[in-house]
Amino acid sequence: MNKVYKRLLNQKIENFLSEFFSSKELFEDLDKRNRLRHAGEYGMYRENICNELIKFAIPSKFNTANGFLINSFDEVSTQCDLVIYDHNNTPLIQDSSNIKFFPVETVVAVGEVKSKLTISDLCLASLKLAKIKKMKRLKSIFPITNPDRKVFEPHMHFGDTIYSFIICESISSFNANKVFEKLDKTYNTNNIEYEYRHNAILSIENGVLCYKNENAQIPKGMTYFSKMKNIDIPNHYFEGENINKNIENLITGIAGFLSNANVYRPEPNNYT
Numbered sequence: 001m002n003k004v005y006k007r008l009l010n011q012k013i014e015n016f017l018s019e020f021f022s023s024k025e026l027f028e029d030l031d032k033r034n035r036l037r038h039a040g041e042y043g044m045y046r047e048n049i050c051n052e053l054i055k056f057a058i059p060s061k062f063n064t065a066n067g068f069l070i071n072s073f074d075e076v077s078t079q080c081d082l083v084i085y086d087h088n089n090t091p092l093i094q095d096s097s098n099i100k101f102f103p104v105e106t107v108v109a110v111g112e113v114k115s116k117l118t119i120s121d122l123c124l125a126s127l128k129l130a131k132i133k134k135m136k137r138l139k140s141i142f143p144i145t146n147p148d149r150k151v152f153e154p155h156m157h158f159g160d161t162i163y164s165f166i167i168c169e170s171i172s173s174f175n176a177n178k179v180f181e182k183l184d185k186t187y188n189t190n191n192i193e194y195e196y197r198h199n200a201i202l203s204i205e206n207g208v209l210c211y212k213n214e215n216a217q218i219p220k221g222m223t224y225f226s227k228m229k230n231i232d233i234p235n236h237y238f239e240g241e242n243i244n245k246n247i248e249n250l251i252t253g254i255a256g257f258l259s260n261a262n263v264y265r266p267e268p269n270n271y272t
Helices: 003-027 039-057 119-133 176-189 243-258
Strands: 062-070 080-086 101-103 107-113 163-168 200-203 207-213 235-239
Touching: 003 039, 003 243, 039 062, 039 080, 039 107, 039 243, 062 107, 107 119, 107 243, 119 163, 119 176, 163 243, 176 207, 176 235, 200 243, 207 243, 235 243
Parallel strands: 062 101, 107 163, 163 200
Antiparallel strands: 062 080, 080 107, 200 207, 207 235
16 A cells, blocks of 8 residues: 555545535525536536546546447447547547547446436446447457457457446435346346446445455455356445445556556548
8 A cells, every 4th residue: 555645545535525415516406496407517517526536546548538439330329428448549539519439449448427326227327338338349450458469359358348337326225135136137138248247336325336256266356347267256235334445446446447458449441
């Protein structure tokens, strides 16, 4: 542990929490209880807060933004609140309204920022991210981070997947076992393979939902993946009492994944 880094990280987390929870007051319509003025801007404000927190922990070659993912198979995602991408190798693709489109080859993570969710809403958001992750398909391979790679295998190498996460204020009627049960049912019903399932879900008030390995064949501890080396990793819940630690686990987990993420060069001929 480095005391300077730890102190600055805690300071960043405290600022994040203060701004995240006070942001509603800035957009609250006092004349209409439980209503927000400019709800779209409110959402963007919270996304920016999350962006600043994540940028503290990730390498500077990566950037964050919102927008849409595209691939060379003529697929376009729904809008993503948070896209983490290699900005050194990502072409600037945007329309006249500055809406950005990111080739899947250089995208390493996507996230959703929510306020209060029901368990059903959480499952829908997780399914949305899973479908976006499945878009990372390549017609040809031009590796950047690992030049010796000859194959693209997201089912074998997690560095070929997109890391997905959700940050929300709270989950109503929260029960960890019930959440895991409904998430698993949602994934199974929609034939979502393990490599496309969520990596981490942070509910600030409830805790972190991820995976934790206890099998001696691979390193024990939190993995953020539901399978490693063909070993199923069980769901795990870190309770919400230590909010700062839960947020730290989320952003360091994202940073850890990015250090092993495979970035590929988008080939313009594949997109035309």
